[in-house]
Amino acid sequence: MTISDHLQEWYGLPAFDFPDTEAEAASGTTLPAPEGVAWRISVDSYDSEEEWEEAFARFVATVDTTRVRALIVGSWSEAYESGPGEVISALLGAKEKLPRLRGLFVGDITFEQCEISWINQGEVTRLLDGFPELEHFGVRGGQDLVFPAVKHERLETLVVESGGLDVAVVRGIAASDLPALENLDLWLGTSWYGANADVSDLEPFLSGTRLPRLRYLALRNSEIQDEIAVALAGAPVVARLETLDLSMGTLGDDGAEALLNGQPLTHLKKLDLHHHFMSEAMVQRLSDALVPAGVELDVSESEGNGSGDREDRYTAVAE
Template identity: 55%
Template sequence: MSLVEHLQELHGLPAFEFPLPGAQKELPEAGAVAWRLAVDPYRGGSDEEFSDLWGRFLDSVDPAGVRAIVVGQWDEPYDNDSGVIVQLLVDARERLTGLQAVFIGDLEMEEAEISWIEQSDVTPVLDAYPLLEEFGVRGGTALRFPAIRHKRLRTLRFEAGGLPGEVVRGVAASELPALEHLDMWLGVEGYGGDATVADLAPILAGGQFPALRRLGLRNSEIQDEIAAAVASAPVVAQLTSLDLSLGALSDEGVTALLGGQPLTHLARLDLHHNFVTEPVAQRIRGALEPSGVEVDLSETREPWEHDGVVHRFTAVAE
């Protein structure tokens, strides 16, 4: 199963595909589902443009009752960035008065590789919707996220094969007093993932996001460095869940965690997709599981060697 698939739910609501024009399909109540909006750029089933679909959607449901929107394919993603989606959302702010959750870029591999999804500055959506509680983006190419202030946002998620350091720095400088869950797929430098541990420092220092309880710093080729920084990071004391999965984590990173601050207060430590040997895996299980911590060390991989260099890989890159 691919990690990059269409969302099945958002904000606790099941995803519902808004039908093609002319389709005889009964629509649910506006607030009962997460509305998935997408067009086929290759005109397989309709020649409708996304802007036309958007207008038809707003005219077909009660916009004030809509709670969650999932934006899928809006055009050929490698030729057209998400700026048009951002603008449509901003322009509809007086109609979508109950909107609580937005996800932009819900494309799976058959539609576009994650690195092909052209994003944009997505923060105008957050500025336009002060009551938004959940916001997510798939794709790091051309993504921008300058520092913002938002009083209600509780979940912020970035899925990328390469998350720009500029985005990480923007998040780290943001004022998000209600943020409980932050999830970032940092990716690899070859696909734009140039964030460093130093970029994460304001987050790891604690206090920047006082409500933060679940932190994911995932899918990174520098996962060992991140684990070493997390081992002594003050933010860990306020967490219930720590997720360092999907990356190139090895014995080095897990040993750093074992030598750092206690993690026995966590409910869950997710390290799945890793390059950890069984003796080290047993050590961290033995240190945490007796205290009730759920430790996920599944999907252990084998590194490969070329010209004397050991290579490890992230779960998602291109």
């Protein structure tokens, strides 16, 4: 599977594409209220008529940005060759004009623009440092992604989507001081595209000693999904979660067995295991154990029967 659709919403607001050329902007398109949408600003990945920073400058000149609550950074020109350094600088340069910005996503790029594992990124934590009032922050693409440990008092949601996440990024997030974080969503990916973290690198998330407000934990799209499930079977953090998401990866019967034999999961509101390699019998056992307790169980998109060579398994999103 690839990323074929743009975000439909961000920060609880519907996404709206800011017109991408001056001619289109002058065509009479009615713009929504600045605070009512998540504004997506994007340019062509190939042979763009303007740079992203130019499109953003038009946005700032056109929209009352003092009322804007959410921004989505779409493709910048030649995202497969260059990172968003100038994009980040443009956003930071306009921070005084964005006093109400609370949701920011960098890299809402589909496979037709640039495959996820070819999206160049950079030191995105500059944005967290520059916007201390952010509540939702997301980034797509792991190539050259830099995420040193950061302190942020207000961040509630952190999403990092990748086909292969470098261990330095995982460790940087794990070492960050994020006391308000409630939702953590990491796409760990596959070693073919740079994933090199192991379960020990996830220990700060699993121990329950950090992220005191965490309620939604997604460690997904991983080629070590069984190992993660085994670790979570006894992880202290699980007891205070509402949603546990191990979807999009290579989860098979071994990992599911560990979940069933581990600590109780009946307190969860949702257990998301979609895109899996479990057998029908194991799926039924999970359903029998959890659904009567009121847990929403997603075991859709079965990709195997629980047996066979694990090397034949694949993550939902890779290249």
